[in-house]
Amino acid sequence: MSSVVVLWVAPSPNPDPMNTCGLVRALESSRVLSRCQRMSNGRRKQTTTTWSSSVMRCRRRSSVVSSSLVVNPAGEMTLSSEEKVYNVVLSQAALVNKQLRSTSPVLDDVKKPQDIVRPGSLSLLGEAYDRCGEVCAEYAKTFYLGTLLMTPERRKAIWAIYVWCRRTDELVDGPNASHITPMALDRWEARLEDLYRGRAFDMLDAALADTVTRYPVDIQPFRDMIEGMRMDLRKSRYNNFDELYLYCYYVAGTVGLMSVPVMGIDPKSKATTESVYNAALALGIANQLTNILRDVGEDARRGRVYLPQDELAQAGLSDEDIFAGKVTDKWRNFMRLQLKRARMFFDEAEKGVTELDAASRWPVWASLLLYRRILDEIEANDYNNFTKRAYVGKVKKIAALPLAYAKSVLKVSS
Numbered sequence: 001m002s003s004v005v006v007l008w009v010a011p012s013p014n015p016d017p018m019n020t021c022g023l024v025r026a027l028e029s030s031r032v033l034s035r036c037q038r039m040s041n042g043r044r045k046q047t048t049t050t051w052s053s054s055v056m057r058c059r060r061r062s063s064v065v066s067s068s069l070v071v072n073p074a075g076e077m078t079l080s081s082e083e084k085v086y087n088v089v090l091s092q093a094a095l096v097n098k099q100l101r102s103t104s105p106v107l108d109d110v111k112k113p114q115d116i117v118r119p120g121s122l123s124l125l126g127e128a129y130d131r132c133g134e135v136c137a138e139y140a141k142t143f144y145l146g147t148l149l150m151t152p153e154r155r156k157a158i159w160a161i162y163v164w165c166r167r168t169d170e171l172v173d174g175p176n177a178s179h180i181t182p183m184a185l186d187r188w189e190a191r192l193e194d195l196y197r198g199r200a201f202d203m204l205d206a207a208l209a210d211t212v213t214r215y216p217v218d219i220q221p222f223r224d225m226i227e228g229m230r231m232d233l234r235k236s237r238y239n240n241f242d243e244l245y246l247y248c249y250y251v252a253g254t255v256g257l258m259s260v261p262v263m264g265i266d267p268k269s270k271a272t273t274e275s276v277y278n279a280a281l282a283l284g285i286a287n288q289l290t291n292i293l294r295d296v297g298e299d300a301r302r303g304r305v306y307l308p309q310d311e312l313a314q315a316g317l318s319d320e321d322i323f324a325g326k327v328t329d330k331w332r333n334f335m336r337l338q339l340k341r342a343r344m345f346f347d348e349a350e351k352g353v354t355e356l357d358a359a360s361r362w363p364v365w366a367s368l369l370l371y372r373r374i375l376d377e378i379e380a381n382d383y384n385n386f387t388k389r390a391y392v393g394k395v396k397k398i399a400a401l402p403l404a405y406a407k408s409v410l411k412v413s414s
């Protein structure tokens with residue numbers, strides 16, 4: 001298990017049972033707040049941070065240097081989502097440390113024995129990966145183009161992961177979504193466990209089964225993504241940012257953790273593996289927050305509000321305002337803070353992109369720049385995310401690609 005040291009911090013004499021810690025003050029003070037950052041050996045050091053969440057404000061309210069604790073709806077102190085997720089980051093980083101940063105031959109060059117002894121299955125596997133590439137090209141053209149810069153082995157592995165994620169998302173978001181039950185998700189998870197044991201159900205699973213034998217990709221983020229889909233089935237409101245953070249980790253932060261072992265870390269990088277994983281997690285969270293802010297109206301029409309209820313209340317807003325869909329000054333102010341937080345996660349992510357293997361940086365930069373642009377478009381729409389979909393036009397999209405390329409070559413962050 002992970003070596004994270006869970007600091008027990010005495011609860012404040014007057015804990016906030018509703019966890020109503022808000023975003024405003026957290027953002028105001030985020031640059032000076034101390035955050036308990038973990039070091040690669042599992043110890044922690046105090047450092048200044050730009051991260052912000054209502055959780056942090058709770059920590060301060062506890063009048064301690066730092067706490068990993070929040071108060072749950074039953075009024076009990078419990079580990080914050082950030083802390084729970086960090087345990088996954090640590091175990092994934094440990095797994096990768098063992099393999100990616102060892103002096104063993106580059107994984108790309110390793111021929112798996114079964115490829116040599118079973119040539120028949122090799123071509124089947126080849127077909128499976130090709131199909132993954134086609135699906136990827138169909139659903140995410142820009143991203144697919146980016147993967148073409150990667151080495152052939154890495155590109156195929158990323159396609160296989162992409163396809164598994166896309167299929168998982170389609171279960172709850174696709175045309176058959178209304179028939180999906182928790183039991184169906186249990187079956188999907190059983191299939192995942194099987195493929196990790198080398199027993200693939202279909203050819204797309206077979207591609208992933210092969211990928212996970214080639215790269216140190218832990219199963220936990222995959223399980224967690226399925227958990228996120230379960231959460232989506234049973235929950236349509238989020239009391240606070242801590243709850244939302246966990247959801248964002250499940251459905252998107254996991255993608256970052258799955259991808260880095262394949263994309264690789266620059267052998268010249270001085271960053272800790274853990275910090276790169278943290279950045280990958282941040283990019284997933286940033287993307288999902290952006291997705292949520294873009295789709296407020298669309299989600300509301302499905303009866304869903306992914307915005308933290310306590311922050312809405314603090315802004316003088318409620319679900320009714322969202323269903324009414326009127327852009328008021330209250331809404332604009334609320335949105336400004338939400339955008340600010342999403343941008344902070346993008347900033348955190350940027351620090352890690354430059355540490356990735358050179359050939360993997362471009363698609364990540366492209367995806368980061370393009371997704372972050374959606375936030376600018378929400379502003380340009382005067383925060384009307386009820387009836388206008390923030391969209392990055394083709395010209396802007398194309399213009400972002402050489403910029404992404406330059407950033408990946410020059411190894412700079414903005």
Ligand SMILES: CC(C)=CCC/C(C)=C/CC/C(C)=C/CC/C(C)=C/[C@@H]1[C@@H](COP(=O)(O)OP(=O)(O)O)[C@]1(C)CC/C=C(\C)CC/C=C(\C)CCC=C(C)C
Nearest residue numbers: 162165166169252255256259279280284287288352363367
């Ligand atoms: C280069 C790159 C982007 C690699 C990721 C490849 C990959 C495996 C993607 C899978 C994405 C996927 C299908 C996820 C399923 C859940 C889901 C749909 C999440 C939402 C994505 C946006 O998709 P879309 O706009 O199509 O949403 P709709 O379904 O239409 O609503 C998400 C918002 C999140 C996806 C999360 C990422 C792409 C995380 C990327 C992070 C990394 C690749 C880590 C990079 C490393 C460092 C160090 C920064």
Ligand SMILES: [Mn+2]
Nearest residue numbers: 169170172173
């Ligand atoms: Mn979706």
